[in-house]
Amino acid sequence: MTNEIIQQRLTEKFGECLTEWSMPYGLLEFRAAAEMNLKVMQFLFDDEELQFRFLTDLTAVHYPNKKGEELCVVYHLHNMSAGIRLRLKVYVPVEKPDVYTASRLFSGANWMERETYDFFGVNFVGHPNLIRILNVDEMDYFPMRKEYEMEDPTRRDKDDEMFGR
Amino acid sequence: MGGDGGGSMELQPHTQHHIKLSEESLQKQTTTLNLGPTHPATHGVFQNIMEIDGERVLETVPTIGYIHRAFEKIAERRPYYQITPLTDRLNYCSSPINNMGWHMTIEKLLGLKLPKRVEYLRVIIMELSRIADHLVCNSVIAVDTGALTPFTYVFQYREKIYEIFEEICGSRLTTNIGRVGGFERNFTPASFAKLHDFMKTFPKVMKEFESLLNRNRVFMDRCIGAGPISAERALNYGFTGPNLRATGVDYDVRVAMPYSSYEDFDFKIPVGTVGDVYDRFMVRNGEIWESVSIIHQALEKIEKIEKEFPDQKEVFYAKEADHFHIPAKEDVYTKMEALIWHFKIIMGEIDAPAGEVYHSVEGGNGEVGYYLISDGGRTPYRLHFRRPCFIYYQAYPEMVEGGLLSDAVITLSSLNVIAGELDA
Numbered sequence A: 001m002t003n004e005i006i007q008q009r010l011t012e013k014f015g016e017c018l019t020e021w022s023m024p025y026g027l028l029e030f031r032a033a034a035e036m037n038l039k040v041m042q043f044l045f046d047d048e049e050l051q052f053r054f055l056t057d058l059t060a061v062h063y064p065n066k067k068g069e070e071l072c073v074v075y076h077l078h079n080m081s082a083g084i085r086l087r088l089k090v091y092v093p094v095e096k097p098d099v100y101t102a103s104r105l106f107s108g109a110n111w112m113e114r115e116t117y118d119f120f121g122v123n124f125v126g127h128p129n130l131i132r133i134l135n136v137d138e139m140d141y142f143p144m145r146k147e148y149e150m151e152d153p154t155r156r157d158k159d160d161e162m163f164g165r
Numbered sequence B: 001m002g003g004d005g006g007g008s009m010e011l012q013p014h015t016q017h018h019i020k021l022s023e024e025s026l027q028k029q030t031t032t033l034n035l036g037p038t039h040p041a042t043h044g045v046f047q048n049i050m051e052i053d054g055e056r057v058l059e060t061v062p063t064i065g066y067i068h069r070a071f072e073k074i075a076e077r078r079p080y081y082q083i084t085p086l087t088d089r090l091n092y093c094s095s096p097i098n099n100m101g102w103h104m105t106i107e108k109l110l111g112l113k114l115p116k117r118v119e120y121l122r123v124i125i126m127e128l129s130r131i132a133d134h135l136v137c138n139s140v141i142a143v144d145t146g147a148l149t150p151f152t153y154v155f156q157y158r159e160k161i162y163e164i165f166e167e168i169c170g171s172r173l174t175t176n177i178g179r180v181g182g183f184e185r186n187f188t189p190a191s192f193a194k195l196h197d198f199m200k201t202f203p204k205v206m207k208e209f210e211s212l213l214n215r216n217r218v219f220m221d222r223c224i225g226a227g228p229i230s231a232e233r234a235l236n237y238g239f240t241g242p243n244l245r246a247t248g249v250d251y252d253v254r255v256a257m258p259y260s261s262y263e264d265f266d267f268k269i270p271v272g273t274v275g276d277v278y279d280r281f282m283v284r285n286g287e288i289w290e291s292v293s294i295i296h297q298a299l300e301k302i303e304k305i306e307k308e309f310p311d312q313k314e315v316f317y318a319k320e321a322d323h324f325h326i327p328a329k330e331d332v333y334t335k336m337e338a339l340i341w342h343f344k345i346i347m348g349e350i351d352a353p354a355g356e357v358y359h360s361v362e363g364g365n366g367e368v369g370y371y372l373i374s375d376g377g378r379t380p381y382r383l384h385f386r387r388p389c390f391i392y393y394q395a396y397p398e399m400v401e402g403g404l405l406s407d408a409v410i411t412l413s414s415l416n417v418i419a420g421e422l423d424a
Helices: A003-017 A034-046 A109-120 B071-075 B084-088 B095-110 B116-144 B149-169 B189-213 B217-223 B231-236 B241-245 B277-308 B310-314 B329-334 B336-346 B388-400 B405-415 B419-423
Strands: A018-022 A028-032 A054-062 A071-079 A084-092 A098-100 A123-125 B031-035 B047-053 B056-063 B355-362 B367-374 B382-386
Touching: A003 A018, A003 A028, A003 A034, A003 A084, A028 A034, A034 A071, A034 A084, A034 A098, A054 A109, A054 B367, A054 B382, A071 B367, A084 A098, A084 B355, A109 A123, A109 B388, B047 B405, B056 B388, B056 B405, B071 B084, B071 B382, B084 B095, B095 B116, B095 B355, B095 B367, B116 B149, B116 B189, B116 B277, B116 B405, B149 B189, B189 B277, B217 B277, B217 B405, B231 B241, B231 B388, B241 B277, B277 B310, B277 B405, B329 B336, B388 B405, B388 B419
Parallel strands: A028 A084, A098 A123
Antiparallel strands: A018 A028, A054 A071, A071 A084, B031 B047, B047 B056, B355 B367, B367 B382
């Protein structure tokens, strides 16, 4: 199986819903419409040819400058028998960050989604127990979002301009 | 183990929202037991609130995050070379593997190809730390079943591995070993001497360790059938590493997606059948032997390279990685160009190209993955660690519910859950 075959198979099934195909460093990457994430993963799981039945990784990225699609949820799926991985991305607005949960399909997605919720505030619709996992329960913000600076912005001795950042 | 929980104390379950006791517990039909967060039998900071009936575990709710240090956030403001010490502190039983995995991720982003000698040296380091990691885990299983002797015995050899690391990079547990493109310095003759000494003496000790436990009736009765998981469930939970292989799935990143020239080596993947504590123990033992064989092969290969090309003896990093590799001290003090690069690298002013990389290595506990997004700056835009412990620890309730409390303890130690990796 090659990336081209996977791409062809997915395009046959989903057509226009999947966009932004690329292959950075040999890994097939594409974008799905936010409400399609679970359907695509279910198809990749069930299809006898594709067999992407292992969820390697699930996380999110915050792009504050992309209006209307600030949060990107990234899935890495793995077909173990063919030894091939792919990367699926869905974008959601930060005001309404709803994506369907994959925890029914992959038990392992349970905590990964809780972690993603904990740090980015992505709301996984249908998750059985979407509560914070690593941070304290009382926390009222999502710390991995880009608006939270790492260093104290009032410090003058670490002026970024001095270092061309 | 943490008192009797539902005992004589007046409990007000509805005012404390984070401790919800079940109806059975309130009526004193079952016992709520708080195992952890700091209990000697958990080997790390884990808390499990268990509902037990006699000695049977009915339900367990793990709480994690006690040593969460926000590495992913910190990494967004650190230059690439300063992230290596953060990776040390994920699985601190085998830090060098994490270090190497991180260097390889950047090398993949940069498109670097390393000389064979460097890759073999890395293989030696990674396999040594795999041995150290498995020795800790397996001897601790023995401790939790009541046998302290094997633990104290093999820890001498873990110590010897740390001495080898110390000789190469100066530190022992959190190593910060290697640099982008290779190593910070060449291996000294003393480190090779220590390595050869270890390779000569360790197999005998390992044999004794195995003869103490492998066919020990008491140990077998204790471990066989404890905390089992099927291959199907393990895959669904995202298990990797020895814990997955104990269920019979022969997935090993070193073989499935070879890195650092693992394709040049000849080794087996030990697998189990039912995925219980005993299988995990045996798979780790088998892997220690494979690691010993890989190190032997790597030493032979390095010797062969050095015989054929004597100038290769001095090769310990890729020349193309110059912009990430600190120049030698004598050059820094005498040459302007080297001094400039030294300054630029130390100040973290080296930009990496923009790109997205996922790279994974076979860590002590499974697939350690690095998902790196670079926007072309001096720091990652986003860095995510795929931490095998975090992913498989969520199967713990399923594995221990219905079993005995004492089985729950050895299941935890046989899963080799490392708090640093769990919480990142």
